[in-house]
Amino acid sequence: MMHLLSHEHPPVEVRDIRKAFGANQVLAGIDLVFRRGETTAIVGPNGAGKSTLIKCLLGLVRPDQGHVFIGGINAQQDAAARRLVGYMPQHAAFPGSMTGRDMIRLVEELRQEDRAPDLELVRRLGLGADLDKPFRQLSGGTRQKVSAVLASMFSPPVYVLDEPTAGLDPVAGAALKDHMAAERERGATTLLTSHVMADLEELADRVVFLLDGRIRFDGTIEHLRTLTGKDRLERAIATLLEGDAA
Amino acid sequence: MMTTLLTFHIKDALRSRWLFAHFALYLIITEGLLLASGTGDKTLLSLINVVLLLVPLVGLVFGTIHQYNSREFTELLLTQPVRRSVLFGSLLAGVALPLMATFALGVFLPFVWHGGVTQDQGLRLALLLGLGSVLTITSVGAAFMVSTGQTDRVRGIGTALGLWLVYAVLFDGAVLLAVTTLGHWPIEKALLGIMLANPVDLSRLILLQVFDAAAMMGYTGALFTRFFTSASGFIMAGTALLVWMLLPLWSARRRFLSQDF
Numbered sequence: 001m002m003h004l005l006s007h008e009h010p011p012v013e014v015r016d017i018r019k020a021f022g023a024n025q026v027l028a029g030i031d032l033v034f035r036r037g038e039t040t041a042i043v044g045p046n047g048a049g050k051s052t053l054i055k056c057l058l059g060l061v062r063p064d065q066g067h068v069f070i071g072g073i074n075a076q077q078d079a080a081a082r083r084l085v086g087y088m089p090q091h092a093a094f095p096g097s098m099t100g101r102d103m104i105r106l107v108e109e110l111r112q113e114d115r116a117p118d119l120e121l122v123r124r125l126g127l128g129a130d131l132d133k134p135f136r137q138l139s140g141g142t143r144q145k146v147s148a149v150l151a152s153m154f155s156p157p158v159y160v161l162d163e164p165t166a167g168l169d170p171v172a173g174a175a176l177k178d179h180m181a182a183e184r185e186r187g188a189t190t191l192l193t194s195h196v197m198a199d200l201e202e203l204a205d206r207v208v209f210l211l212d213g214r215i216r217f218d219g220t221i222e223h224l225r226t227l228t229g230k231d232r233l234e235r236a237i238a239t240l241l242e243g244d245a246a
Numbered sequence: 247m248m249t250t251l252l253t254f255h256i257k258d259a260l261r262s263r264w265l266f267a268h269f270a271l272y273l274i275i276t277e278g279l280l281l282a283s284g285t286g287d288k289t290l291l292s293l294i295n296v297v298l299l300l301v302p303l304v305g306l307v308f309g310t311i312h313q314y315n316s317r318e319f320t321e322l323l324l325t326q327p328v329r330r331s332v333l334f335g336s337l338l339a340g341v342a343l344p345l346m347a348t349f350a351l352g353v354f355l356p357f358v359w360h361g362g363v364t365q366d367q368g369l370r371l372a373l374l375l376g377l378g379s380v381l382t383i384t385s386v387g388a389a390f391m392v393s394t395g396q397t398d399r400v401r402g403i404g405t406a407l408g409l410w411l412v413y414a415v416l417f418d419g420a421v422l423l424a425v426t427t428l429g430h431w432p433i434e435k436a437l438l439g440i441m442l443a444n445p446v447d448l449s450r451l452i453l454l455q456v457f458d459a460a461a462m463m464g465y466t467g468a469l470f471t472r473f474f475t476s477a478s479g480f481i482m483a484g485t486a487l488l489v490w491m492l493l494p495l496w497s498a499r500r501r502f503l504s505q506d507f
Contacts, residue, residue, distance in 0.1 A: 062506060095319055
C-alpha cells in the first residue's frame with residue numbers, strides 16, 4: 001500500500017483548516033504537515049479541537065475553510081484518500097450481530113482488495129477464536145483489538161489512532177505499540193491522540209498541542225521538555241496549559 | 247461497492263427481530279380479517295385503513311430509530327473509501343426494501359392459503375401493496391430527513407411521531423374542520439391543493455376510487471372524487487405521490503452529503 005503514496009506529496013497535509021459549530025470556533029486556522037515515518041501525538045485539553053481535526057482528516061467533518069490532503073488527494077472531495085488511511089476509533093461501534101471476520105470481509109470488499117489480516121498481530125493480541133464470535137459477545141477491549149487488526153489490515157501509509165490502547169489489557173497494549181513501532185520503521189505516518197502519556201512518550205516523535213482550536217506547540221518531545229523544563233511529558237503539557245492560562 | 251453495502255445493510259436488517267415482528271403483524275391482521283370477513287372486498291377495504299395507518303408509522307419510527315442506532319457504524323464506514331452518496335443509497339434501500347418485503351409478504355401470504363383472489367381483487371390487492379410500498383419509501387425518506395437534521399435522538403423520534411400524527415390522523419380532521427367552519431366560502435379549489443399535500447390521503451383517495459368506495463372516504467375523498475373522476479385525477483394524484491416520494495429522499499440525501507459526523 002505504501003507505493004500508493006506519491007513521493008511528491010507529504011503523507012498528510014492540513015492547510016488553514018477552520019471549523020465552527022454554531023458560535024463555537026473549534027478549529028481556528030490549523031496548518032500542519034505530517035511526514036513519512038513520523039508519529040505525531042495530537043494533545044490538548046477537552047474541547048481543544050483534537051477530535052474535530054481528526055474527523056476532518058477522515059472526511060467525517062467538512063471544514064468551513066481550508067483543505068486536508070492525504071497523499072496529495074483532497075480528503076474532502078475524494079473518498080479514495082481514505083484508501084491510504086487505517087483508522088482506529090476510541091470506541092468501535094460494530095453491529096452486535098456481526099463477527100470480526102464478517103467485518104474483515106466487509107472492509108476487504110469495500111476496498112476491493114483481498115488482504116488477510118496480519119496473523120502475527122492477531123496472535124499477539126490474543127484474538128484467535130474471538131474473530132468468529134458476534135461482537136455482542138465481545139468485551140470492549142476485544143472489540144478494540146479487532147479494530148486494531150482492521151486498521152492495519154492493508155498496511156496503510158497513514159494511521160489515525162484515537163486512544164488506541166484504551167480498554168486494552170497490558171499485553172495487548174504492548175503488542176499494539178510494538179506493531180506501531182514496526183509500522184513506523186516501515187515508513188508509515190501515524191497521528192494519535194491519547195490521554196495515556198506513557199503511550200505518547202513511547203510512540204511519538206512529535207507533539208502538536210492544541211488549545212482553543214489553535215496550535216500552541218509543535219515540536220519534538222525533547223524540545224517540549226527543554227522548553228518547559230519538565231522531564232515527564234504529562235508535566236510538560238500541564239506546564240504549557242498553565243502558561244497559556246496565565 | 248453499492249452491492250456490497252446494500253447486501254450488508256439488508257442482511258443486518260434481516261437479523262432484526264423488529265422486522266420479523268413487522269412481518270408477523272401484517273400476517274396476523276390480514277389473517278384475522280380474512281377469517282372474520284372472508285376473501286371479499288370488505289377485507290381489502292379494512293386492510294386499506296390498517297395499511298394507511300401502520301405503514302407510515304412503521305416507516306417513520308423504524309427508519310428514525312435505525313438511523314440513530316447505526317450512526318456510529320455509519321461513521322466507521324465513512325472512514326473507508328466509500329462515497330457518501332453510495333452509503334446513503336445503501337442505507338436507505340437497506341431499511342426500505344426489507345420493510346416493503348415484510349409488509350407485502352405479510353399481507354399477501356394469507357390470501358394465498360385462503361384460496362387466492364379473483365382477477366379484479368388481485369389487481370386491487372396489487373395496488374394496495376404497491377401504494378403501501380410507495381408510502382414505505384416516502385416515510386423512510388422522511389425518517390432519514392428527520393434523523394439527518396436532528397442529532398438529538400429523543401427529539402428526532404418525537405418529530406417522526408409528530409409527522410405521522412399530522413399526516414395519518416390530524417390532516418383529514420383539520421380539513422373537515424376547515425370545511426365545516428368555512429363551508430360558505432368558495433374553498434373547494436384550495437382544498438384540492440391542500441389534499442395533494444398529504445401522501446397518506448392521496449394513497450387513500452387512489453385506493454378508494456379503485457374500490458369504488460366513495461362512501462367510505464372522508465370529506466377530502468368525496469371532494470377529490472367529484473373533481474377527478476377521470477384519468478386526470480389519477481395522473482395528478484400519482485404525480486403528487488411521486489413528488490412526495492422523491493422530496494424527502496432528495497432532502498435527506500442533500501443533508502447526508504454535507505453532514506458532519
